[in-house]
Amino acid sequence: GENVEQHPSTLSVQEGDSAVIKCTYSDSASNYFPWYKQELGKRPQLIIDIRSNVGEKKDQRIAVTLNKTAKHFSLHITETQPEDSAVYFCAASKRSSASKIIFGSGTRLSIRP
Amino acid sequence: DGGITQSPKYLFRKEGQNVTLSCEQNLNHDAMYWYRQDPGQGLRLIYYSQIVNDFQKGDIAEGYSVSREKKESFPLTVTSAQKNPTAFYLCASIDGGKISGNTIYFGEGSWLTVV
Numbered sequence: 001g002e003n004v005e006q007h008p009s010t011l012s013v014q015e016g017d018s019a020v021i022k023c024t025y026s027d028s029a030s031n032y033f034p035w036y037k038q039e040l041g042k043r044p045q046l047i048i049d050i051r052s053n054v055g056e057k058k059d060q061r062i063a064v065t066l067n068k069t070a071k072h073f074s075l076h077i078t079e080t081q082p083e084d085s086a087v088y089f090c091a092a093s094k095r096s097s098a099s100k101i102i103f104g105s106g107t108r109l110s111i112r113p
Numbered sequence: 114d115g116g117i118t119q120s121p122k123y124l125f126r127k128e129g130q131n132v133t134l135s136c137e138q139n140l141n142h143d144a145m146y147w148y149r150q151d152p153g154q155g156l157r158l159i160y161y162s163q164i165v166n167d168f169q170k171g172d173i174a175e176g177y178s179v180s181r182e183k184k185e186s187f188p189l190t191v192t193s194a195q196k197n198p199t200a201f202y203l204c205a206s207i208d209g210g211k212i213s214g215n216t217i218y219f220g221e222g223s224w225l226t227v228v
Contacts, residue, residue, distance in 0.1 A: 043219040
């Protein structure tokens with residue numbers, strides 16, 4: 001069935017360094033890939049998304065890349081700051097209908113001062 | 114102010130009790146979802162509904178029930194058959210019909226604890 005795998009499950013980086021989280025998806029018809037940030041006890045918040053007609057999207061310190069051929073996409077956070085510490089989820093879905101959105105298992109990112 | 118409202122934020126359930134979590138949205142979205150999140154874990158799909166009067170089981174539907182009598186409302190009942198219901202429950206809706214497509218809007222969540 002449809003599946004999204006996310007790696008790593010935990011990631012610790014020095015403040016100011018970059019962090020990269022990777023996801024792979026199984027359904028080749030997927031065409032929408034959002035990333036969510038969730039702080040403890042709160043709802044996930046959309047931080048960036050990408051659609052299958054582009055290969056990269058950037059928003060300040062955050063970027064997402066998509067490789068449709070390999071069916072994987074990645075989140076890149078540069079110049080990390082303490083407030084970047086959270087759990088990050090990737091997801092994949094098909095935009096053609098309000099179909100199921102499949103989430104990755106999450107990555108707990110810790111920024112070391 | 115548009116959005117998704119979940120209630121209650123905190124709920125305690127006694128053994129053998131059924132409890133219902135409310136989810137209301139005024140975004141005019143067709144699709145609504147319920148997810149369960151255990152501490153330190155990801156989001157698992159319980160039920161989803163793509164249109165009024167229709168819903169489908171997700172990956173962990175056992176012990177839960179839903180209804181979709183109105184477009185705005187998608188309540189989740191945690192039945193006594195759910196043996197380990199303590200978790201954080203998130204309701205979501207999706208604007209799949211718009212050009213921007215499939216942006217997920219989450220409610221603030223409901224914490225359910227068995228006492």
